[in-house]
Amino acid sequence: MPAVTPLGLSFDHVSHGYDIRGEVLPVLDDVSLTIAPGEFVALLGPSGCGKSTLLRLAAGLELPLRGRTEASGQPITGPGPDRILVFQEATLFPWRTVRGNVEAGPEARGELPGKAPRVDEALRLVGLENFGEAFPHQLSGGMAQRAAIARALVNDPRLLLLDEPLGKLDSLTRLNLQKDLIRLWQDRGFTALLVTHDVEEALLLADRVILFSPRPARIIEEVQVARPHPRRRDDPQLIALRSHLLAALGVLEDV
Amino acid sequence: MSDTLETGRGHYAFAESQFHLWRDGLFAAFAWGATSAVTWFLPDVIQWGATGTFAILTGIIALFFLVLAVLPRQRHATLSHYGPWFIVLGLWLLVWEVTTAKLGWLPKPFFSPPQGLLHVYLSNWDRLLICIAYTGRLWGLGFFIGISAGFLAGVGLGWSKRFAYWGMPLLKLIGPVPASAWIPCAFFIFPSTFQASVFLVALASGIPVAILTASGIAQVNRSFYDVARTLGAANRWQVTKIAIPAALPNVFVGLFMGLYYSFAVLVVAEMLGAKFGLGWYLQFNTAYSAYANVYAGLLIMALLCAGLVKLLFSIRDRLLGWQKGIL
Numbered sequence: 001m002p003a004v005t006p007l008g009l010s011f012d013h014v015s016h017g018y019d020i021r022g023e024v025l026p027v028l029d030d031v032s033l034t035i036a037p038g039e040f041v042a043l044l045g046p047s048g049c050g051k052s053t054l055l056r057l058a059a060g061l062e063l064p065l066r067g068r069t070e071a072s073g074q075p076i077t078g079p080g081p082d083r084i085l086v087f088q089e090a091t092l093f094p095w096r097t098v099r100g101n102v103e104a105g106p107e108a109r110g111e112l113p114g115k116a117p118r119v120d121e122a123l124r125l126v127g128l129e130n131f132g133e134a135f136p137h138q139l140s141g142g143m144a145q146r147a148a149i150a151r152a153l154v155n156d157p158r159l160l161l162l163d164e165p166l167g168k169l170d171s172l173t174r175l176n177l178q179k180d181l182i183r184l185w186q187d188r189g190f191t192a193l194l195v196t197h198d199v200e201e202a203l204l205l206a207d208r209v210i211l212f213s214p215r216p217a218r219i220i221e222e223v224q225v226a227r228p229h230p231r232r233r234d235d236p237q238l239i240a241l242r243s244h245l246l247a248a249l250g251v252l253e254d255v
Numbered sequence: 256m257s258d259t260l261e262t263g264r265g266h267y268a269f270a271e272s273q274f275h276l277w278r279d280g281l282f283a284a285f286a287w288g289a290t291s292a293v294t295w296f297l298p299d300v301i302q303w304g305a306t307g308t309f310a311i312l313t314g315i316i317a318l319f320f321l322v323l324a325v326l327p328r329q330r331h332a333t334l335s336h337y338g339p340w341f342i343v344l345g346l347w348l349l350v351w352e353v354t355t356a357k358l359g360w361l362p363k364p365f366f367s368p369p370q371g372l373l374h375v376y377l378s379n380w381d382r383l384l385i386c387i388a389y390t391g392r393l394w395g396l397g398f399f400i401g402i403s404a405g406f407l408a409g410v411g412l413g414w415s416k417r418f419a420y421w422g423m424p425l426l427k428l429i430g431p432v433p434a435s436a437w438i439p440c441a442f443f444i445f446p447s448t449f450q451a452s453v454f455l456v457a458l459a460s461g462i463p464v465a466i467l468t469a470s471g472i473a474q475v476n477r478s479f480y481d482v483a484r485t486l487g488a489a490n491r492w493q494v495t496k497i498a499i500p501a502a503l504p505n506v507f508v509g510l511f512m513g514l515y516y517s518f519a520v521l522v523v524a525e526m527l528g529a530k531f532g533l534g535w536y537l538q539f540n541t542a543y544s545a546y547a548n549v550y551a552g553l554l555i556m557a558l559l560c561a562g563l564v565k566l567l568f569s570i571r572d573r574l575l576g577w578q579k580g581i582l
């Protein structure tokens with residue numbers, strides 16, 4: 001697959017909330033954030049703080065109550081296949097095979113005819129070339145998440161939104177998928193926006209880590225991670241950043 | 256040799272002779288043979304048709320089991336699975352035969368011995384076949400119209416909030432109304448009694464399908480729609496490729512319920528001036544206290560229903576193969 005033209009993303013004084021029994025529960029409070037095309041940004045913050053909401057706004061699944069969201073200068077008015085969201089749960093369609101799941105995007109847009117080689121390639125990129133005919137219930141958690149990533153990649157997303165996609169995986173699978181994500185990001189050239197609550201993961205993957213306060217989420221800190229890939233967990237600079245971020249999150253390192 | 260070492264239930268293995276005795280088959284042969292002997296040798300309390308034929312038939316079946324019992328088991332794997340059933344069936348026939356025809360404890364006309372039913376099948380088969388055909392036409396039309404309409408209504412109710420707002424209370428109101436209560440209405444609305452009967456069968460089979468399809472679609476994991484929307488799917492694709500396949504397990508529960516209800520309502524539906532049909536046959540013979548015919552008709556209906564249930568199961572297993580491991 002050729003590399004894509006990455007999307008830039010900007011949130012301009014965005015506030016959002018949910019209507020719960022007539023009262024608006026504020027989730028995002030005046031968030032302004034610009035993400036350059038091709039950048040890998042990690043959003044870090046306490047769970048339930050509204051990071052995922054930011055991804056849903058970027059995907060266009062919801063529109064903000066106040067403020068503007070733009071993708072490369074165009075206002076985001078709804079979902080589109082150039083901005084694809086990968087969820088914490090793989091949410092594969094259980095009635096479709098792995099291949100059928102990967103085909104879902106092109107099929108839904110009526111672009112499936114002639115896309116078979118692209119589907120094969122997406123499966124190969126995530127290492128599932130031999131599991132195309134398997135059903136989701138036959139896959140392990142890591143394989144399911146790989147399939148979900150292939151389902152996103154086949155659409156050539158220019159912005160990949162990752163909502164804790166590795167959050168529920170065991171630590172070994174996680175390490176492998178982290179490497180795969182970096183490789184895919186480098187090869188394909190998309191912009192990546194990753195929500196995580198794992199400080200180490202954010203530092204290993206992202207160019208920039210953005211720290212959010214508890215709900216309603218505000219940006220409290222931004223950290224540039226100017227280290228080349230592949231990164232090492234025991235890199236002293238990353239360890240220093242990790243301590244800094246944990247302190248900013250109000251977490252003591254000692255257990 | 257591995258196959259001689261394994262001794263399953265009702266399965267003796269003799270290492271020297273390679274002789275496999277199917278023990279359940281032998282017992283079944285005894286049970287059916289006993290029924291045959293009792294039928295043949297003991298006198299009937301009253302005259303029943305087909306006593307001799309029944310004795311010969313059960314005797315042949317007993318011989319058949321006897322032969323199978325000494326044949327290699329691989330030759331009849333499916334049959335030997337049902338061995339215990341054959342034994343119980345044989346014993347059931349024996350008890351039935353003795354308590355009705357031979358001792359008269361269960362008297363005529365309320366009860367009929369097995370040869371009574373056999374007599375009905377032998378003497379009345381042409382009429383029964385016509386009845387099956389008529390019922391098949393009524394049931395087929397009613398059931399397929401019912402489940403199609405029920406499915407479409409269910410999809411609408413599950414998908415569209417406005418449709419559900421008006422439709423759901425209506426469905427809940429008419430759902431529990433017994434089929435017979437519709438008869439006056441159906442008579443008035445439909446130009447012919449046959450159409451009214453089809454309506455009753457359709458209603459009985461359609462309502463559970465509608466309710467379960469609607470609840471199935473309403474229960475679909477919202478994230479599936481989010482995924483579909485980010486992939487660029489339009490509403491139509493979301494309905495046909497997400498909502499419906501996700502709700503299919505529920506739809507099949509509705510179909511099974513609809514199938515049973517449709518059979519239950521056949522008798523009522525054929526009250527409406529039908530001239531043939533199994534439901535009509537049951538009522539006609541009940542009116543004449545010809546209970547042997549009633550039992551014979553009931554048995555056919557039960558077998559038809561069981562066959563259709565089996566068919567529906569195999570369709571479900573084909574369509575819902577992806578569920579294996581979940582269920």
